[in-house]
Amino acid sequence: MPHFGVYIIGDEILSGKRQDAHLSSAIAMLKARGLSLAWAHYLGDIPAQITSALKISIATSDIVFSFGGIGATPDDFTRECAAAAFGVSIERHTDAVAEIEAQFGEGAYPKRVLMADFPQGAALIPNPVNRVAGFSIQQHYFMPGFPSMAHPMMEWVLDKHYSHLFHQIPVIEQSIIVQDGIESQLIDLMHEVLNKYPKIKVFSLPKLKPNRQVELGAKGDSRIVEQAMVDLKAGVTQVGFSWIENS
Known part of the structure; x- marks a missing residue:
């Protein structure tokens, strides 16, 4: 493409x-x-x-x-x-x-x-x-x-x-909200997911007010993004942060 x-x-x-x-x-x-x-x-x-x-x-x-x-x-x-x-x-x-x-x-x-x-x-x-x-x-x-x-x-x-x-690849974007997340503590996880799924993009968007949080997600081929999000969610939990789906 x-x-x-x-x-x-x-x-x-x-x-x-x-x-x-x-x-x-x-x-x-x-x-x-x-x-x-x-x-x-x-x-x-x-x-x-x-x-x-x-x-x-x-x-x-x-x-x-x-x-x-x-x-x-x-x-x-x-x-x-x-x-x-x-x-x-x-x-x-x-x-x-x-x-x-x-x-x-x-x-x-x-x-x-x-x-x-x-x-x-x-x-x-x-x-x-x-x-x-x-x-x-x-x-x-x-x-x-x-x-x-x-x-x-x-x-x-x-x-x-x-x-x-047009519409060759079904592209989607999905993300979660990492509550009280610290972006620097998610970097290794993001690299791991990118190495495993090199054809998609992984992103993080920190927010400090009113509460500290990080939007963490993936964008690309819908089939790969869904798999990557499973890994991101599991990784966030393993790091010790809680998360919710981003509506």
């Missing part, structure tokens, strides 16, 4: 001027299809930073969604950075031009049409809101920063290109 990742690009997010709406929505869209997000990176409007990040993900087999920076204003760098990262030139995409002309007529020129300049070899991602397309190249999908446009575009990509990955 390939990993899914996202880039969220824009100084307005990092400065707090705008609140990010992409991360939670990307997680939800993937989860609805039996998929999960492996990583997410926030990037400022710094060309060298964007290009460097893209080069790293290009070197993997990850499926990557990028939000923001594909407009035509001087602070939109994503199209040029993508071209640099892939080692190709920027060229005007005739189908993207046709979409912009169909939407804006003469108003497509002289500036809106600049948003049809994509890395060489890119394919279009249709924009259902204003027909200004995003683009894709080698499992990297570039969309606008506007959530109302970007999120249906991401759904289109998932449903068109990756439906064969």
Whole structure:
């Protein structure tokens, strides 16, 4: 199963001027299809930073969604950075031009049409809101920063290109609440369970108020998680803590 990742690009997010709406929505869209997000990176409007990040993900087999920076204003760098990262030139995409002309007529020129300049070899991602397309190249999908446009575009990509990955593995998450738990005293148990069940994730989330406790659980293939939880519960009891099911 390939990993899914996202880039969220824009100084307005990092400065707090705008609140990010992409991360939670990307997680939800993937989860609805039996998929999960492996990583997410926030990037400022710094060309060298964007290009460097893209080069790293290009070197993997990850499926990557990028939000923001594909407009035509001087602070939109994503199209040029993508071209640099892939080692190709920027060229005007005739189908993207046709979409912009169909939407804006003469108003497509002289500036809106600049948003049809994509890395060489890119394919279009249709924009259902204003027909200004995003683009894709080698499992990297570039969309606008506007959530109302970007999120249906991401759904289109998932449903068109990756439906064969949907709901392949029944993934579940289960946990218990370790009462008066001390996280450091659960580390060895967590390592033991991870070594026994390497295909799942084991996690702990401590809480100090109003009462000290640790949420301890496992996430992954439902068949393995159920077995791992039996071991976690037994191990917690053996360490000397009491626990209750996490509702």
